[in-house]
Amino acid sequence: MNKITLKLGLWFFFVMMMIEVCLFFVLHTGLVESRVEEELSALLARGNSHREVLEDLYNTETLHHIALMELKADTEVIITDGKQNIIISSSKVDNGEKKIVSKKLENVPRDGKILERRWKNEKYISTVSPYSVNGHQNGYVYMFKSTDQVQRLISKLNQHFLLAAAVTIILLIVTILFLSRALTTPLIQMKRATEKLSKGNFSVQLPDRGEDELGELSRSITILAQDLKHLKEQRNDFLSSISHELRTPLTYIKGYADVARRRNIADKDRERYLDIIYEESEKLSNMMKDLFDLAKMDQNTFxxxxxxxxxxxxxxxxxxxxxxxxxxxxxxxxxxxxxxxxxxxxxxxxxxxxxxxxxxxxxxxxxxxxxxxxxxxxxxxxxxxxxxxxxxxxxxxxxxxxxxxxxxxxxxxxxxxxxxxxxxxxxxxxxxxxxxxxxxxxxxxxxxxxxxxxxxxx
Ligand SMILES: Nc1ncnc2c1ncn2[C@@H]1O[C@H](COP(=O)(O)OP(=O)(O)OP(=O)(O)O)[C@@H](O)[C@H]1O
Ligand SMILES: [Mg+2]
The missing domain is CATH 3.30.565.10 (Histidine kinase-like ATPase, C-terminal domain)
Incomplete structure (x- = not known):
């Protein structure tokens, strides 16, 4: 793995993990809270409905009937009199329940209230609903639900969350790998291409990458390579034509000079040869001047x-x-x-x-x-x-x-x-x-x- 992929990948991973942890935390606490709230209000509603039955017909049979109903359900009931003495309970009353029943009650609203909601540390969550029969017989209906159940429920929720987290992490890693490859592969290709260019190899071919910034960069590099190639070819052409151009007048000069220095030729011929030599030298010096001008224009020193x-x-x-x-x-x-x-x-x-x-x-x-x-x-x-x-x-x-x-x-x-x-x-x-x-x-x-x-x- 190359450096940029690693850097990008780690950053992306870190940021996404932070976002994910925050999201999961908020979601998890929200879900748990509302789940416990639901349990509590169901418990309260059940207590209230027992209270209705009791107020309709208060006798031993009804009391037994309610206790029997709760025995079969996963909740428990304790019915007390006005002084909080237990009249009947659906199962054996344990310490946790006693502790709750012995709490002093004041001004309990008719629709009951929640007595214990600390599902994490206590053995029971609990509600109480007051009843009163014709004014002379009154008391309370306590409802209990073991927190074991709530806790089991929440640990199941946790398992789901863990599974979801594992899946998202795997997906995240796959996405990062894919993204960073998509991003860095062209960069690496371009880096190689420019290295080739700097070594004088202009036959650079970069794949077409569409209209985004990477595509533009890649196109610029291809154009640069073509320009450099063209320049190099031009320079080679130029040098070879220059040497041709110089050779022609020099051949004349050399040839005519050779003939002109012979002793046995007429003065008229010699003069003609010297004229040609002069003309060709002049041509050469003009050409040198022109080339020099062009070179100056190229360097912008003109x-x-x-x-x-x-x-x-x-x-x-x-x-x-x-x-x-x-x-x-x-x-x-x-x-x-x-x-x-x-x-x-x-x-x-x-x-x-x-x-x-x-x-x-x-x-x-x-x-x-x-x-x-x-x-x-x-x-x-x-x-x-x-x-x-x-x-x-x-x-x-x-x-x-x-x-x-x-x-x-x-x-x-x-x-x-x-x-x-x-x-x-x-x-x-x-x-x-x-x-x-x-x-x-x-x-x-x-x-x-x-x-x-x-x-x-x-
Ligand atoms: N007016 C023209 N009529 C016909 N051909 C022309 C004309 N001007 C230029 N050319 C052609 O274009 C070529 C390039 O012209 P250019 O002036 O650059 O070079 P040249 O005249 O050959 O040499 P130089 O001007 O350096 O002495 C010429 O060789 C010639 O073939
Ligand atoms: Mg000309």
Whole structure:
């Protein structure tokens, strides 16, 4: 048995026992009292009815008749005269009865009274009823009942009580065992599950326990395990893609450096090789910078300095900056922004978001197409759309393009040599501004990136 079951069980047992003992005590005394009361009033009623008979017809025959009746019953009668001298008794008068009959009587009511009710210590319980015949003959009818009988009756009652107590204790123990098992088994299972988790084993399966608090806890642990598993897988994926990403430019650098240092090649070729080496190194260093930024965002050590910015003015500035790059590929960049709206952003960081989106629009669109920026108000938010007429993103890739190092084109060619970090950085940055970024696209349909950010009202 484990500790918590023992603790709970003992507590429960103790409390229930206390309640039970109190209940039994109250019930027992109540029952005994009322039983004795019943006996006494039956005795009194019997005495009173003898008295009626006596008063109806007072003679020796009647007296004998009453004594005879009591001889057959389990009660006894003594009839005395007015001075408490015994006239007749149903059986031999013993000391206990004598003691009661010799008690001085005063003002006994006509309906009689109880003379002895101490069933525990005395030999008899007893009542007395006065009689009076035509005023000249009067006396008392004493009734007795041996306390042996009452005691026997009560000991029978005690036996019943003991039996009931034994049954309830057994039931109590069974209930406690059942309850504590029902309560502690899931707790123990969860404890084992978390131990497994801390050892790095994330394949935790907890049974469904319904809607109560234990069920909720168990579900939270399962979710935690899944999240941890996902995180671990993500980290492994990330590390393996990173090493791939690093290997490609490094292979180029190594290969071209190897060729470039040969003596017998033309200067023009050497220059071309060195250019490639330079380009690839630059790509590497950019990638390192991006990764470093992402790592900082993960650790929340990334500070953003927010300012109030007029969004149209701000976006026009960025478009202006990007214009030459668009021109170079013969793509038309348009901006459509008329409203006077303000947002609270870090202008430097937020610029990175648009640079990444524009960079993609240029990279993944053909010449003579159009890229447009549209800004409008949507409820309390500002909605910025960046729409291109490029090759689009296949539906099955859309859920993943904001993931680190994810690219639709898996071949790591030099022409489309993106690293797959641009959009994940954009997403982190937008979310750092409490905004949202989404994409609408399809293969061959162009892509639209939507950014929602809260408008500053005052
Ligand atoms: N406007 C777009 N049109 C078509 N495909 C896109 C567009 N923007 C992104 N993608 C696809 O999503 C992938 C991820 O984009 P992301 O900007 O994160 O990486 P990248 O452009 O490949 O590399 P990086 O931006 O780090 O240089 C891209 O490889 C590309 O396949
Ligand atoms: Mg990109």
């Amino acid at each position: 500070v953003i300095h927010q300012e109030k910015v007029q969004i149209c003015f701000y976006l026009r500035g960025i478009c202006e900056k990007m214009m030459p790059a668009f021109k170079e590929k013969d793509i038309n960049l348009e901006i459509n922004c008329n409203e006077n709206m303000y947002v609270l952003i870090d202008p430097m960081r937020f610029e990175q978001v648009f640079l990444n989106l524009f960079d993609n629009a240029i990279k993944y669109s053909d010449p003579h197409t159009k890229t447009s920026v549209l800004v409008k108000r949507e409820k309390e938010n500002v909605l910025i759309e960046v729409k291109d007429e490029g090759r689009g993103i296949p539906g099955e890739d859309i859920p993943f393009i904001f993931e680190r190092l994810y690219r639709v084109d898996k071949s790591r060619s030099r022409d489309f040599g993106g690293t797959g970090l641009g959009l994940s950085i954009a997403k982190e940055l937008v979310e750092a501004h409490q905004g949202r970024i989404e994409v609408k696209s399809g293969l061959g349909k162009g892509s639209t990136f939507l950014i929602l950010i809260e408008e500053m009202t005052e």
